[in-house]
Amino acid sequence: MNDGGDRLPWLVVRQDDNGNRYRVGAYATRAEAEQKADQLDAHGHKQLYLIEQAAAKQQ
Template identity: 65%
Template sequence: MTDSGAVLPWLVIREDDNGNRYRVGRYATRTEAEQVADRLGARAHERLYVVERVDRATA
Protein backbone atom coordinates (compact mmCIF):
# COMPACT_ATOMS: atom_id res chain seq x y z
CA MET A 1 0.00 0.00 0.00
CA THR A 2 1.02 3.55 -0.52
CA ASP A 3 0.42 6.43 1.86
CA SER A 4 -2.85 7.16 0.04
CA GLY A 5 -4.09 3.63 0.72
CA ALA A 6 -4.03 2.56 -2.94
CA VAL A 7 -2.96 -1.01 -3.63
CA LEU A 8 -0.24 -1.18 -6.29
CA PRO A 9 0.72 -4.85 -6.56
CA TRP A 10 2.35 -4.80 -10.02
CA LEU A 11 6.00 -3.82 -10.43
CA VAL A 12 7.97 -2.93 -13.53
CA ILE A 13 11.56 -4.10 -13.08
CA ARG A 14 14.47 -3.10 -15.31
CA GLU A 15 17.17 -5.68 -15.85
CA ASP A 16 20.38 -4.45 -17.46
CA ASP A 17 22.89 -6.46 -19.48
CA ASN A 18 24.87 -7.24 -16.29
CA GLY A 19 21.87 -8.79 -14.55
CA ASN A 20 21.26 -5.88 -12.19
CA ARG A 21 17.58 -5.28 -11.34
CA TYR A 22 15.94 -1.94 -10.52
CA ARG A 23 12.34 -1.16 -9.65
CA VAL A 24 10.96 1.36 -12.15
CA GLY A 25 7.43 1.76 -10.78
CA ARG A 26 4.37 0.24 -9.15
CA TYR A 27 0.98 -0.05 -10.81
CA ALA A 28 -2.57 -1.03 -9.90
CA THR A 29 -3.14 -3.39 -12.83
CA ARG A 30 -1.04 -5.83 -14.79
CA THR A 31 -2.20 -4.22 -18.04
CA GLU A 32 -0.95 -0.81 -16.94
CA ALA A 33 2.41 -2.26 -15.86
CA GLU A 34 2.80 -4.16 -19.14
CA GLN A 35 2.05 -1.03 -21.17
CA VAL A 36 4.78 0.87 -19.31
CA ALA A 37 7.25 -2.02 -19.69
CA ASP A 38 6.51 -2.29 -23.42
CA ARG A 39 6.92 1.45 -23.95
CA LEU A 40 10.22 1.54 -22.06
CA GLY A 41 11.51 -1.63 -23.69
CA ALA A 42 10.87 -0.26 -27.18
CA ARG A 43 13.53 2.41 -26.72
CA ALA A 44 15.99 0.57 -24.46
CA HIS A 45 19.28 -0.94 -25.57
CA GLU A 46 20.40 -4.11 -23.78
CA ARG A 47 17.81 -3.65 -21.06
CA LEU A 48 14.85 -5.84 -20.33
CA TYR A 49 11.71 -4.63 -18.59
CA VAL A 50 9.66 -7.26 -16.78
CA VAL A 51 6.39 -7.17 -14.85
CA GLU A 52 6.10 -8.91 -11.49
CA ARG A 53 3.35 -9.12 -8.89
CA VAL A 54 4.26 -8.22 -5.31
CA ASP A 55 3.06 -10.54 -2.59
CA ARG A 56 0.96 -8.48 -0.14
CA ALA A 57 2.78 -10.09 2.82
CA THR A 58 6.14 -8.76 1.60
CA ALA A 59 4.99 -5.44 0.15
Protein backbone atom coordinates (compact mmCIF):
# COMPACT_ATOMS: atom_id res chain seq x y z
CA MET A 1 0.00 0.00 0.00
CA ASN A 2 1.34 3.42 -0.92
CA ASP A 3 0.33 5.99 1.69
CA GLY A 4 1.92 8.93 -0.12
CA GLY A 5 4.76 9.19 2.41
CA ASP A 6 7.09 10.72 -0.17
CA ARG A 7 4.68 13.54 -1.03
CA LEU A 8 2.94 13.89 2.33
CA PRO A 9 5.70 13.80 4.94
CA TRP A 10 3.85 15.58 7.79
CA LEU A 11 1.49 13.58 9.98
CA VAL A 12 -1.20 14.58 12.45
CA VAL A 13 -1.42 11.97 15.21
CA ARG A 14 -4.08 11.82 17.94
CA GLN A 15 -3.08 10.42 21.30
CA ASP A 16 -5.87 9.34 23.65
CA ASP A 17 -5.97 9.26 27.44
CA ASN A 18 -4.50 5.75 27.50
CA GLY A 19 -1.52 6.64 25.31
CA ASN A 20 -2.90 4.96 22.18
CA ARG A 21 -1.91 6.79 19.02
CA TYR A 22 -3.85 7.06 15.75
CA ARG A 23 -2.78 8.72 12.53
CA VAL A 24 -5.39 11.30 11.57
CA GLY A 25 -3.90 12.37 8.23
CA ALA A 26 -0.82 13.13 6.17
CA TYR A 27 -0.01 16.54 4.71
CA ALA A 28 2.46 18.08 2.28
CA THR A 29 3.61 20.85 4.63
CA ARG A 30 3.99 21.30 8.35
CA ALA A 31 1.73 24.37 8.12
CA GLU A 32 -1.11 22.25 6.65
CA ALA A 33 -0.67 19.66 9.39
CA GLU A 34 -0.69 22.35 12.09
CA GLN A 35 -3.85 23.89 10.63
CA LYS A 36 -5.63 20.52 10.72
CA ALA A 37 -4.46 19.83 14.28
CA ASP A 38 -5.74 23.26 15.35
CA GLN A 39 -9.14 22.57 13.73
CA LEU A 40 -9.42 19.24 15.51
CA ASP A 41 -8.26 20.71 18.80
CA ALA A 42 -11.10 23.25 18.68
CA HIS A 43 -13.81 20.54 18.80
CA GLY A 44 -14.43 20.39 22.52
CA HIS A 45 -13.33 16.95 23.80
CA LYS A 46 -9.72 17.42 24.75
CA GLN A 47 -7.41 15.11 22.85
CA LEU A 48 -3.73 15.54 22.24
CA TYR A 49 -2.89 16.19 18.58
CA LEU A 50 0.75 15.90 17.59
CA ILE A 51 2.59 16.91 14.43
CA GLU A 52 5.26 14.45 13.32
CA GLN A 53 7.45 14.04 10.30
CA ALA A 54 7.00 10.66 8.63
CA ALA A 55 10.00 8.35 8.73
CA ALA A 56 11.98 8.13 5.51
CA LYS A 57 11.26 4.97 3.55
CA GLN A 58 14.03 2.38 3.42
CA GLN A 59 14.76 0.79 0.04
